[in-house]
Amino acid sequence: MFKEDKLNEIKKERQRWEEETLPKFKNRDAKFVTVSSKPIKPLYTPEDIENLDYQEDLSFPAEYPYTRGVQGNMYRGRLWTMRQFAGFGTAKQTNERYKYLLKHGQTGLSVAFDMPTIMGYDSDHPRSVGEVGRCGVAIDSLADMEVLFDGIPLEKVTTSMTINAPAAILWCMYIATAEKQGVPSTQIGGTIQNDILKEYIAQKSWIFPPKPSMRLITDIFKYACEHVPRWNTVSISGYHIREAGSTAAQELAFTLADGFAYVEAGMNAGLDVDQFAPRLSFFFNAHIDFFEEIAKYRAARRIWARKMKEKYGAKDPRSLLMRFHTQTAGCSLTAQQPENNIVRTAFEALSAVLGGTQSLHTNSMDEVLALPSEKAVRIALRTQQLIAHETGVPNTIDPLAGSYFVEALTDELEREAEEYFRRVDELGGVLEAIDQGFFQYEIADAAYRYQKEIEENERIIVGVNDFVIEEPLEVELLKIDPETEREQARHLKELRENRDNEKVQKLLAEMQEAAKGEDNLIPYILEAVKAYATEGEIIGAFKEVFGEYKEQPIF
């Protein structure tokens, strides 16, 4: 981007500045590194981006390689979707929270399920004791799903569901609920997370071994092409990788590596890349290191576009677009002085907007202590509205492009990601690398290093290892009534008494037979769901065919 003689002049001047001017100023006692422990220089100049080619590396919004954004006019056209992740207790309680959020200006729904739902156990299973409705909503059957979306028009609202191993079942419940509202599956829109690879790597909510898990995912790809074309069939997630302790570069690299693994799985299942790639979406973390995060989003778009075009031969421009959701970093929040979390979240949300996110969840200040209270959720949503309507940030597209620092960081993250792709390839691909604990060790090492830095006071966390005060906690916490568990168990008992059990057993048996062969499993699951087979029954039937995944515990 610069003329060679100009660059030489700048280089000379920079060297002179470093020798003559800079030494006159004393540094304070601190390490100048990112939250990922990446060293940062005191100053960035044109030298740091001397190889940057505007057309090739940045180009224009909505044009290859999409570094500057996926929409032509970005937030001047439509603001990002403000999508707060919510769910607790029973379907009825969560339904009320959704209506509250929609009334306060939220524009999309995002369902948090409780641990038994995530792990495929019904609420009355012995493994569910003490967990029902605790960190999400308890959903056992289509009957609960109908209550969850009661009075919410599914042809208008889009819904994201954070569900992975049992994603196909919850998705079928959603499709069936919409149908009951009179909305055909071709008209509904939303996302299922459905990203099992990052479960093995970081979030650890797996059920089946990798092979049948990947089959369920490709079955979803195929079914969606034809019947649910507006659905994002997978949300390839870096969020949990980061929360587990990874660096920004690892989050970027591991997430994209997972993404490519899904592309390869879809192609190996006989699909054309352009048939399913436009429905792949992503989910990133917005951590506290402002510029590193912005660079991460920009690098992610560019890498995805380049690989999809060059390596996988995608021709449809929509296959090249990386659309992503962002959530602010839960792991950056502190239990100490929780009000400070409002400020942390605001900075993180701003980085996501500057990085061009398509939707955003802002954490509530009290989430490090319990499920968020209504007031805390409202402040979190207001934080997004403030960015959207008061800061002026959405007025222009990718405003930090051309910053010597941000462009240099973007390049550096891309290089680091490429290096990780190379190492994963050497190990034989993502599944092999998981099997060998590669990602798991990389993340555990980074998490431990970070903790050490805090304990050795190399890194200051306000209110934790500096600026500490002794104060009684004054935030009001949301409590889950233990009655929830008994209520869910009662619902289940009634359900099992009132449905056509013979039909349920027949459908489950047919589904199991199909699981042994190669048929697409989604129509079978959908039929079982419509007959009010419970999630636990469906998962149980699959476990008999697929088996269960066992991890090698490492630390």
Add this chain to the structure above:
Amino acid sequence: MSKERKIRVLVAKPGLDGHDRGAKVVARALRDAGMEVVYTGLHQTPEQVVEAAIQEDVDVLGLSILSGAHMTLFPRVKELLEENNAGDILLIGGGIIPEEDMEELKEKGYAQALFTPGIPTDEIVEWIRNAMESKTSSA
């Protein structure tokens, strides 16, 4: 001291949640502090946890729970320890546990110490060493 056997700790993840960052960081810190550490891995039932604690002959059992099921899992593990004549194993833990619940768990003896987010791992090491010392001297 050098002749004494190392302090043995089982770090366990009972319940269904998969948040193992804290458990792994603590496990490493205890190992670095010279203790023998065993990690159960995820999704353990209270029965599996107690069985492992007895089999590994540990002095300390640390539970990490971030799913909100702490009021069920701590009492259950304590109960099983006592049923199996292993009530002398120090039971400690951490995770997302509201203040009120922590007090109740400690008061009722379901946990001897609880460590919440932001606490340096050194503090856990020190607590374990002190507790082991007072246990040996009183025995």
